[in-house]
Each structure stands twice: as structure tokens, then as C-alpha cells.
Amino acid sequence: KTLIDDSTLCGVAGADYLFSPSQYLLDWMRDHDYQLPAKPIVIQNILRTKEPSVVGAGVVSAVKEIVFFGRPEPRKGVTVFCDAVERVLRKGVRDFRVTFLGKLEPGPELSFLQERVAKWSVPTEILTEMDSEQAQDYLTGPGRMAVIASLVENSPYTVLECLGKGVPFIASRVGGIPELIDP
Numbered sequence: 001k002t003l004i005d006d007s008t009l010c011g012v013a014g015a016d017y018l019f020s021p022s023q024y025l026l027d028w029m030r031d032h033d034y035q036l037p038a039k040p041i042v043i044q045n046i047l048r049t050k051e052p053s054v055v056g057a058g059v060v061s062a063v064k065e066i067v068f069f070g071r072p073e074p075r076k077g078v079t080v081f082c083d084a085v086e087r088v089l090r091k092g093v094r095d096f097r098v099t100f101l102g103k104l105e106p107g108p109e110l111s112f113l114q115e116r117v118a119k120w121s122v123p124t125e126i127l128t129e130m131d132s133e134q135a136q137d138y139l140t141g142p143g144r145m146a147v148i149a150s151l152v153e154n155s156p157y158t159v160l161e162c163l164g165k166g167v168p169f170i171a172s173r174v175g176g177i178p179e180l181i182d183p
Contacts, residue, residue: 012036021045021155022176044180047160064096064143069135069158069169070150071102072113072126077149077172082116084149089121097123099144101135104128132161139167146170153177 012018012029018040020026026040066085072078078100085098098120104110110128117124130138139146139162146169148158153175160180162169171177 017041019043022179024176024179025154042179045155045157045160047157047164061142063145063168065099065141065145066096067099067101067139067144067146069101069139069146069148069162070156072100072104073109075150075152076102077151078109078113080151081147081149082113085120085122094122097125099124100126100128101130101138101146102128132157136161136165136167140165144168148172148177150174150177155180 013035015037018026018037020040020042021044023042026036026042029036068078068081070076098117100113100117104113104126105128110126113126117126127135127138138144144167146158146162146167148156148162148169148171150156150172151174153172155176159169159171159177161167163180171181
């Protein structure tokens, strides 16, 4: 028998208050038998920016570059994204480029990605060294659309960053992502 259960380890058991960045996370905790305070509170993450929000201020242009935005790893949906690009390529569509924008250290995941894109017939780039501000600036370039393909997610800053900069994006409907986007 263990002396401490999971809810004690995360500091929830016996708490007077619990703040969560998403309702999704609270529901997940309840589904996994965490003992929560009577009235947990959802306060979404806040994105700090040096500039005021420009949502809706940009001019929409034709998408010429599809940008996988996030760490290119399986739980962030990189395999699903690659499968989708390959389906489009099999249909003969080639008038776009693909960029992977997210932190990734050299290793098996980077090797997997490099091998996967090597056979694509469209220009492809893997950008792994940008900080958050640089990535947001990159995404605001004309003709770029971000793809946030996460398979599991709580309250991703990638979505907040796109919303805050007015970047066109599509995102998977998982976890707390729908809570961040006005229906």
C-alpha cells in the first residue's frame, strides 16, 4: 500500500481552492478519481505580448505555406499531420510548402521527421531553434497557416499565440482547445 496517492502528489487533496487553465483538465481529473475541492475554478492561461492583440487586423491571403506549429512529436500530432500532407500530395496538389516550427532536439524524432519529408515533392523546412516570439513573427508572414494537430492537449499556448497574433490556423478538437476558441 502506498502512503501517498496521485492527488496528494499533485497538491490537490485537501486544497481549499483549485485553479485550472481548462475545464477539460478538471473533467479529466474527476474521471481519474482525483479528489477536487467543491468548486474548482477555471482561469484560462494568459498570453503576455509586447504588442496589443491584432486579432482580425490582418489581411487574409491564399495559403501557400502550411506550418506544423508545435513540437514535432507523436502526441502533438506530427504523424497525423505527415499522413495528411502525403494524402494531399497523392492527389497531385503541389502548390504549397510545408514548415515544421517547434523545438526539437537531435535524436530519433528529428531523424524520423527528416526521413519522412525527404520523399515529399514540395519544399519543406524544419525550424527547431526559434523562441516563442520569433515563431509568432514567422507565422504572421503572408500566406502562412498554422496547424496545431495535437492528439492530447490541455490549454496550449500555440493556440493562444495564433489567436493573439491573428494567425490563421486549424487545430484538432481535443482537450481544452475548444475552450480557447469562440464558437
